Amino acid sequence: MSFNLAQREDTIIALATPQGVGAIAVIRLSGKDAIRVCNEVFYGKDLEKQASHTIHFGTIRNGERVIDEVLVSLFVAPKSFTKENVVEISTHGSSYIINQVIRLFVKKGVRPAKPGEFTQRAFLNGQFDLAQAEAVADLIHADSEASHSAALNQMRGGFSSEIQELRAQLIHFASMIELELDFVEEDVEFASREDLRVLVEKLLRVVEELILSFDLGNVIKNGVPTVIAGKPNAGKSTLLNALLNEEKAIVSDIAGTTRDFIEDEINIGGVIFRFIDTAGLRETTDTIEAIGVSRTQEKMKTASLILYLFDLSDTDLVEINRDINKLENLGVPFLKVANKTDKAKDNIINELKENHPDVIFISAGQKENLEGLKVKILELVNLDKFKTGNTVVTNIRHYDSLTRTREPLLDVLGGLDQEVTNDFLAMDIRRSLHFLGEITGEITTDDLLANIFSKFCIGK
Numbered sequence: 137m138s139f140n141l142a143q144r145e146d147t148i149i150a151l152a153t154p155q156g157v158g159a160i161a162v163i164r165l166s167g168k169d170a171i172r173v174c175n176e177v178f179y180g181k182d183l184e185k186q187a188s189h190t191i192h193f194g195t196i197r198n199g200e201r202v203i204d205e206v207l208v209s210l211f212v213a214p215k216s217f218t219k220e221n222v223v224e225i226s227t228h229g230s231s232y233i234i235n236q237v238i239r240l241f242v243k244k245g246v247r248p249a250k251p252g253e254f255t256q257r258a259f260l261n262g263q264f265d266l267a268q269a270e271a272v273a274d275l276i277h278a279d280s281e282a283s284h285s286a287a288l289n290q291m292r293g294g295f296s297s298e299i300q301e302l303r304a305q306l307i308h309f310a311s312m313i314e315l316e317l318d319f320v321e322e323d324v325e326f327a328s329r330e331d332l333r334v335l336v337e338k339l340l341r342v343v344e345e346l347i348l349s350f351d352l353g354n355v356i357k358n359g360v361p362t363v364i365a366g367k368p369n370a371g372k373s374t375l376l377n378a379l380l381n382e383e384k385a386i387v388s389d390i391a392g393t394t395r396d397f398i399e400d401e402i403n404i405g406g407v408i409f410r411f412i413d414t415a416g417l418r419e420t421t422d423t424i425e426a427i428g429v430s431r432t433q434e435k436m437k438t439a440s441l442i443l444y445l446f447d448l449s450d451t452d453l454v455e456i457n458r459d460i461n462k463l464e465n466l467g468v469p470f471l472k473v474a475n476k477t478d479k480a481k482d483n484i485i486n487e488l489k490e491n492h493p494d495v496i497f498i499s500a501g502q503k504e505n506l507e508g509l510k511v512k513i514l515e516l517v518n519l520d521k522f523k524t525g526n527t528v529v530t531n532i533r534h535y536d537s538l539t540r541t542r543e544p545l546l547d548v549l550g551g552l553d554q555e556v557t558n559d560f561l562a563m564d565i566r567r568s569l570h571f572l573g574e575i576t577g578e579i580t581t582d583d584l585l586a587n588i589f590s591k592f593c594i595g596k
């Protein structure tokens with residue numbers, strides 16, 4: 137794909153609403169000729185004489201034949217999403233009508249849009265920067281409150297404006313130092329080295345904070361990986377099913393029923409959790425079960441949260457203490473969850489309450505106190521600060537550019553320490569600027585753009 141201006145002379149069309157039958161469908165056109173071509177097939181007012189941001193009732197006709205009664209919304213350049221002339225045609229939501237309308241326009245020389253082409257045009261015409269364009273994609277795919285607010289915040293420029301501002305300050309220093317190069321003989325200093333150090337240190341802090349936020353950003357997008365672990369027959373699969381409200385995992389009283397991972401997403405309080413049911417932890421001679429057990433141990437290490445589940449009718453305090461000890465050494469946050477309250481003997485419950493006041497008592501089989509468990513889960517991950525619109529990096533490309541910015545920034549600091557010559561200093565600053573610019577799109581390549589926009593769906 138190339139992104140020259142000639143290609144953007146043409147007018148594009150796509151269905152903007154999802155495929156399939158609906159009450160209405162919206163077909164979108166963008167380009168120089170969008171309004172003119174629409175006027176040729178629209179019977180109603182003369183669209184070319186109407187003001188921007190107006191809606192008009194009429195029919196779309198192929199020759200004499202009426203295809204549908206429609207509403208046409210006009211957005212005259214540059215007051216539109218793409219900054220080009222945009223027409224949105226609301227038709228009845230039948231796939232027959234949609235196909236007929238799109239075909240009619242294609243016959244008139246309008247080109248079917250590629251995935252993400254509307255957003256790409258918006259970007260190329262300066263509607264927003266690259267990080268914001270990518271946020272549009274995230275927003276379309278957001279399916280939880282937390283990922284929605286992270287994407288929305290980014291689209292509004294929260295993330296980019298911070299980067300852009302710091303980059304602008306750094307550009308100032310780069311030009312001052314490069315200017316000094318022209319005056320070597322005079323030995324002047326236009327850029328205070330102390331101010332430069334302060335700025336670079338601040339930049340490093342921001343970059344490192346953003347890098348750290350990526351882990352959480354990732355979690356917001358893909359769900360908090362939460363492993364349910366414990367002995368065979370503790371009721372792990374029963375708990376997964378109870379949380380999901382469906383019989384997803386096989387439950388039986390045979391120890392060692394689950395051998396592979398079974399996972400699914402659950403929305404708790406606006407945050408997506410990815411619950412992973414695992415093979416029960418025990419020494420086993422069964423080869424396949426043993427593989428399952430070692431995989432469980434691996435999975436526990438990479439989890440954000442572990443639900444340690446044990447059976448109140450079949451576990452004693454010694455064993456529980458031993459397991460908790462192991463979990464503490466693992467270093468992953470975990471909750472102690474006692475299952476089968478319906479079958480437990482009183483003394484174990486009292487013993488536990490004394491020794492571990494933070495144990496959560498549930499009955500997965502009877503679906504008891506699952507709400508209490510959910511509250512504790514939410515408390516433990518504490519995603520609150522990310523719901524209030526703090527800057528979070530959710531995009532692997534941004535993360536990559538940020539990590540690559542770090543190194544030249546450190547070089548600038550090192551250079552200041554060692555009082556290297558100006559040309560070296562300027563070079564390291566330029567390298568930092570390059571990677572920072574990649575994030576917001578001040579520096580792009582065709583490959584990069586093609587790669588980003590191809591991830592969108594058609595019509596976006």
Ligand SMILES: Nc1nc2c(ncn2[C@@H]2O[C@H](COP(=O)(O)OP(=O)(O)OP(=O)(O)O)[C@@H](O)[C@H]2O)c(=O)[nH]1
Binds near residue numbers: 369373388498499
């Ligand atoms: N009474 C009672 N039985 C339960 C409860 N939760 C689970 N069970 C029973 O305990 C047995 C084991 O449950 P599973 O969910 O298969 O246990 P698991 O931890 O997945 O076991 P493995 O897959 O073998 O590691 C089944 O017979 C369940 O019906 C509960 O809260 N109360």
Ligand SMILES: [Mg+2]
Binds near residue numbers: 374385386387
């Ligand atoms: Mg199981």
